[in-house]
Amino acid sequence: MWRFVAPQLANNHTVICVDLRGYARSGVPVSSEDHYPYTKRAMSNELVALMDELGFTKFDLVGHDRGGRVSYRLTLDHPEKVQRLAVFDVIPIAEAWALADTKFAMTYWPWSLLSQKAPLPEKYLLGAPDAVFDNPFGGGSFGPEVKAEYLETYRDPTRVHAICEEYRAAAGLDIEHDQADQKTSKRITCPMLHLWAAGGPLDSFYGAEGGALGIWRKWADNVQGRAVSGGHFFPEENPTGTTELLSKFLSA
Secondary structure: OOOOHHHHHOOOOOOOOOOOOOOOOOOOOOOOOOOHHHOHHHHHHHHHHHHHHHOOOOEEEEEEOHHHHHHHHHHHHOOOOEEEEEEEOOOOHHHHHHOOOHHHHHHOHHHHHHOOOOOHHHHHHHHOHHHHHHOOOOOOOOOHHHHHHHHHHOOOHHHHHHHHHHHHHHOOHHHHHHHHHHHOOOOEOOOEEEEEEOOOHHHOOOHHHOHHHHHHOOOEOOEEEEEEOOOOOHHHHOHHHHHHHHHHHHHO
């Protein structure tokens, strides 16, 4: 998804792109009954270890959707590591579940479907992988070659199980980790940027909470952001606009 943005950022930054556990061609560790290996905490710890191995004691962090959730968890758990945080089209997991209503269930259907007990969601994904990318939430975001690459993940039973485990973690331990931080008033203290899709769910769902930015301000001391043209996958659909906003933030 970062194939257009990353090369532009690399003109002025060292860029390290990773796929999360289970996704694309990343590792697929064995899960556990509580799904901990696929929690955002487990993934963020792995990323910190990776960056230490590469010699980066501090870094800027950018994540979209599931990666955005790993990114804010990493920032909360390892505040000394993150200089700036940018998350795209996402709010904290505990907030999303707490504010869930009919619109949420109908729009973000993977949250409720993929978190069901195995093997129900695995069978759905393996039986109709194209349906995941043809639904309105992601339709029209990528061409046939890119779609074919994505679909390879959804034809692999091991990876499909890993993806479902990540969603199960998001319906369990990830909520508990967020709630524990809320109880202790732990906050994101580094500069933060949130971008979301103009006309998308985050542009309209949370008016009573002050929108997506209003929600993030409950979690972060210094957050800015705005809507960006393009759908949920706007780094693919609008890479120039995305890169301009991100570069400005990272250079501030």
